[in-house]
Amino acid sequence: MGNWDRGTVLIWGACALLVLGLGGRWLLAQGGDAGSGGRSSSGNASTSPRSAGSPGSVSAGAGEEQAPTVIVVHVVGAVRHPGVFRLRAGVRVYEAVRAAGGSTRGADESAVDLAAKALDGSQILIPLKGQPSTPAASGGSGAGASGGPVSLSSAKAEDLDALDGIGPALAARIIEWRQAHGGFKSVGDLDQVSGIGPAKLAALRSHVVP
């Protein structure tokens, strides 16, 4: 200590500036991810045309061809701070969970695919251990085709529509039945929906959960 000649001060100052400069650069890149995200997503462009061409996104409208740079997801269940979060496009489900403060002690993280891409406008539910999980209503367009079973209680018409053997009309009737009867208690309830017979029910069983 003590001898703070000019050289010493200059060198320490340079160190501080280095840290500030580099740190600022990284933070700006994070904050302005809209910009750099745009750039990097052009690198990943091979994935977006495919999703744009998938049947599900027809309803998304023609203007949506460009991937959004910010997505909005609803994280609920066994997380510290549930709520609606605005995240950088392309984040994974585990990052969305972290945005919600991380999962709580009893969370059953194995019930959710933490590595899946978080989809804009979707709800991510982290169930408690032993609690029946409504499989992450990954919502959005066409997700039902790729994802796991569709939840009859929370699926949107588009999700049901994406299932083999269910068209828009049948999907609407399923939702109608759900609203009229307060939800599906079992998959078997499906046969009470007009248009679904035993054969169709058997075919659907492995693709849906109550």
Add this chain to the structure above:
Amino acid sequence: MAVWLCFCLLFVTGPDPGVSNAHYTQKAAHGDSGAAGSGLITQVRTRAEDALDPGLPPDAAALLQGMALGDASHMSSRAKEDFRRASLTHVVAASGQNIALLLALVLPALGLLGMGLRARLVTAVGLVALYVPLAGGEAPIRRAAVMALVGLAGRVRGSQADAWHALGVAGTVTLLADRASSASLGWQLSFAAVAGMLALGPPLKNRLEPLRIPPVLAEAGAATISATIATAPLIAWKVGRLSLVGIPANLLAAPAVAPAMWLGITAAALGQISTSLAAPLAMLAAIPVSSVLEVAHAMASPSWASVGWHPSGSLVATMLILTVFGPLAIGRGRKAA
């Protein structure tokens, strides 16, 4: 000397299966409960983790937790890969650096509180004992803790402990406690890094002196360079890759590591009282943490940053011996001349 003989004996006889199995089953039992150790440690750790994430960008929060608590598990795989390529992984591992920086923070701070030297050293020992399980209690940090304890004990007795001696004791004790330690890459790296720093550091520092660099920086620079050199062959031996940017990356990151860790540890401690009390410090820590992330990212981006290299075990051993004994021999020769 006796210490080193003992160490060599333990090291050569290798892991004792009985002991290591007991260790692993114990570890597995702890590991499954989510965090290492008992309920109290888990609670302290959870509060610390909360305190260190006041809404920072995910990578920054993950790195801050990694630096303060030695837990790299929250880091994104992309960030981990950057750190690997830039040879910065040790920053997020709980190691001697954590203990050294903890002591460098705590000893003067306690002095400001008006504590006597002995009280300060004893408190520091207690804090190290508290920190080790908090930081996961893996082999490298156990090695560092024992070494720090030897150093502190020496200062309590009023004698300056020889660092080589302390390293020997640390090696012996950690091997006695768990013979499987010598098989862990982290333990080996931490051992090689310290040996490299002790052997290469002083001559390097002497070279830096004429450049009129402040002594603290010269020492830090020399330690960084020598640790990177000493560990590179070991990493290549285990991982098959050699980072060509290790030295510049570590030098560039160095000025940010200490403030980030200090702010992180202090925030983690304040977080035990209240998360909002810790938030300003954690936010401030975002600047140096981001700086480390930027260094890792920039340094890892060239395709030649990390190249494949598979040295044989005997080559690695030769390089390690040269790194450690080469400078010592040269130094002896100079003194004699």
